[in-house]
Structures are given as structure tokens and as C-alpha cells.
Amino acid sequence: MSPSVAVDIRERVKHIETMPSIPTVFLPLLELLNLPPERVKLDEVVELVSYDNTIAAQCLRVASSPLFGLAKSPESIKAAVISLGLRKVETILLTCCLGSAFPTQNWSLDPTVFWRHSLGCAMVCRKFSEKLATGDGDKAYMAGLLHDIGFIVNCIAFPKEFSAAVAHASKEQISFHEAESAVMGFTHCESGRALAEQWHLADDMIRVIAHHHAPEESDTAQPLIALVHLSDLLCRMRGMGYGYYERNKLDWVEDPSWSILLKEHRRLADVDLALFSFELDEAAVEVHELVSTIFGGKLRS
């Protein structure tokens, strides 16, 4: 991508009126939930969530769904937090927060498919990170959830060009980023980076968003980016992709991310990758249900 295209993306991102603003509660919530569990104060979480009516209502709706198996619908956010446990609440909150930041009209992508992939990737990142004992599953989760936000920028800031790229991808059965490069001359990685910088996200997150298709090109945070890269591919291989067939082969050993991760985590060599992917099929069912509950309606595929 030429420097002039990068400037153009930044300008467009800066100037569009409908550009999503990050929900007020999102960053403090993220900060709070990133603390070690023993230091998270329930009351603070509850207070933050209650701050935004839409999000609070959405959380209650999700918490009452059969998915979480509660005997009785929680009547307050506090009751929901207590009965569900922080981890599940975190998933619900962050997804609701991000989901509510973006209008769902006029998307070139089915928003439920988008969130299914993002949430799926977040879940895979956390599980993968647990397998490797990285000790930072929450960060990995966040990275997975945010890695593709550039698609939202493209939907809003470049609707015509992005629609053409989406059509090209599903017709040719290639990945979105290849299609974006061919049709638009840049990808969601660049536009996502512009949004992430505007939101002042942490540097690691910006790098994940900017480099998750080529972790080896980043100067820092390579292991985290490599983990997101492989999780993203794995999601697309196990039914949590973008709703069309991608003619793709994931050859772990050949992927540069494999070497990056292996250097950092020797445990990777012992992970039973076949079993891992079977386990993900189970988790995928949960992700499908969660996304349908949050966003309602039937998923397209």
C-alpha cells in the first residue's frame, strides 16, 4: 500500500460522521476486567454496566437466555454478574458494547456473521493461549475480538468498494483480505489500524489489528499477533468464517506464525491440533448461540 493510500484512509476515517465512537464504558470495563480476578470488584463492574442503559438491557436479555442455563432470569445486573460468573459476564459485556457501537444497517456483511467470527476468534485465542500456558488469555481474547474491526470501517467508510470486494471474495472463494487488496488496493488491516489509533487502543492491539495477516511484518508483539493469525485461520476452517467457502489449506508448519509461536512457546509442539479443532467445534455451537441471542434472528450460514 502506498503512503498516499494510508493518508487517504486516515482522512476518511477521521471525517466520516457516522464513524463509530467507542462506547464510554468500553475502555474502563476492559481495564477492570484485565485485572487479576481477585482484584476485580463486582460493584464497580455493575456500576459501569448500569451506566449505559442499552448495554445493561442487552446484558440482561442475554443473561436470561437458555444458553447460560440459569434457573431464574436475573432481575438486576448485579444478580446476573453473581449468577453467571465474571468470565461469562465479560464475554457478554464486551460483545454487547462493541455490537452497540456500530449501526447494523447497510452492512456489506451480515453483522451476525461478522460477530460470530470475531467472538469465535476471541474464544479460540483464549483457548489456544490456555493450551500454550501464555498466562495472558484475557489479552488474547480481546485481540481476537478486535482483530477484524477494519471490516466495520470499510462497511461505513468505503461501502461501495467494500461491497465489491465482498462479492469478489465469495465468487472467487478467496479470503477477504486477498479480495480487498485486489479490488480496493488496501485491506481491513489498514483501515482497522486507523480506527484503533483514533480510539487510542493499546499498542499491542493496534499491531494485532494491523498485522494479523502477516505477523512477521510487525516489529513488536509478534507472538500475540501470530496466535491471533492462527486462531483466525482455524476459525475459518471450523465453521466460524465469513459464511462462504474459502479455498484454503491451513498447513501449520509452513505458516511463519508457527515458527514465531514455537520460538516463544515450546509447548506448541505437543498440542494435539486435531483434538483442539474437534473441541473448537463444540465451542462453536456456543458461539453461534451467543451471537444469535445478542443480535437476534437467524444466522445466514
Place this chain on the structure above:
Amino acid sequence: MTSATIAVAPGRPGAPVDPVFRQIRDLVYKVCGIFQLEEKLYLMADACGRRMKQVGARTPREYWDLLTAHASREAELRQLLNEVTIGETCLFRSQPQIDALRKVILPELVQEKNKQVVKRLRIWSAGCSTGEEPYTLAMNMLEESDHLLKDWTIEILATDLNDRSVETAKAGIYGDYALRCTSEYFRRKYFTPAGEKKLEVRPEVKKLIAFSRLNLQDDSRMLFMKGMDLIFCCNVLIYFDGPSKGKVVNHYYSNLNFGGYFFLGTSESLLNLNDHFRLVHFPGTIAYWKPSLKSGKL
């Protein structure tokens, strides 16, 4: 004891499943490499229920003890797997495998082998049972014969240990159950009516396949199965003990050409039986790859 007192497993999707069945599921994976999804756990519970009746185990826990501590545990595990995989066979059983084959692997193999003088693809369905798998493969190859595989020779070898299965396979006559995943398009194009509610595979499909009886443990014959591009061996290895399984898989590795692929059943894994095969993913399915010579990391 009457059968009413036997704790038979719940047999419907969504019903709570005794946690012991989850333990049994994990044991089956550890020993045989077959994984049962949580949502299909009731099938495993069902199969256990049938075995429990047979052996007179009163509770899932008692049956677990039989599978883990009893002298005949290996035999019982095999019996259980028999129950688990029973009736699974049908034509077009795994669409993700078919998609991977036609959309990703064939274009790759054709490109790789186009430089060779003889344009030939050799496919082996090892443990073909009553023929559903090789016929599915043959029909899909025929679908590509006007485009991707134009001017290519396709050879499909289909073998099974059981004589009767091989005879049934050769006849190629199937009822509704075996055809439950076969689309109208394929039924019309590749079958002819054969008596009440039965269809017979057309001769042009049969022509592509050579059926024979083969014991996968017969080393001398295994050595002759050379030059394969693809090997399918779905839910067969589960019947072998560890060392025999390892030996068969090593044979498969030698039987394959460089760049060839080996497919197991949909939820089946090779565990750590062979370090040379490389696990690769395609949408919805996994396969084992014998890396091509140009691939640096053999």
C-alpha cells in the same frame, strides 16, 4: 436383575448426560482417536447403554470400570466402538471432505502432476466396507472429468477385509438409508432403478473402481499398493491395537506419492502414530499430508 433396573443411557439430543459418558468419550479418543462432539454425546451414551445391557453393567460407573480395569477392556472398547460407528456409512457422508477434495486438493494435485507425461490419479479407499465411499469418490471424479480432470486417467482401488462386503460393494445396489445424503442430481445422473426403492450405480461409475479383498495387516500385499495420490481410511484403524495401527499408517505413508493426502473419518485423528505426516486443515475437515518434495520442511 431385570432390564428395568439397568441404568440405560438417555437417548435423545439435549438430555442431560451422565458425566461418566464424557469420561468414556475421552478414553475412546485417547485409545482410538475418535472424538464425539458434546452435542452427539447422546449417541455415545446410547451405544454404552446397549453394551451395558449386553454385559450386565448396572450403572455407567460399573461400565467405566469394565472399560478401564477389567482384563477384557480392549475387547470391550472395540465392541463399544462397533456400536458407536454402526450404521454411519452412507454415500456422500462427508461433504467437507468432498469439497476439500474438489475445490482445493484436486487443483493442487493437477497442477503438481501436470508436468508428468502420464496424467493419472490413483485413489485408494482402504476399508471400503460395502462400497459407499469409493462410489462417492468415483462420482465426484466424473463430475470433474470435463474440466479439471479432462484427459486424466482415474483409478480407484477399493479394498476390504470382508469378502461379503466386497461382493455387496461390487453389486453397487443401495436403498434409501445408504442414499440419505445423496442429492437428486447425483441420483439421476449416476444411478438406475433396481427393484423396489433401490438404486444401482451406473456402469460408467463402476468402471472406475477395482474392488478386492485385502487385509491391511498383510505386509507383503501392503508393500505393493504403490503410487497413491489419495488414501481414504475412515473409521477402520479403530479396530487395530496400537502397534498394528502404527504399522498400517507407516505403510500408508510409503504407499502415498509425495504431495499426496490421507483422510481419516470426520472426527478421527492419527494421534501421534506417525511423525512424517503433516496435519493440514481444510474448511470443515482435516487431512494428513505427505509433503511434496519442493516443500522445505519434510
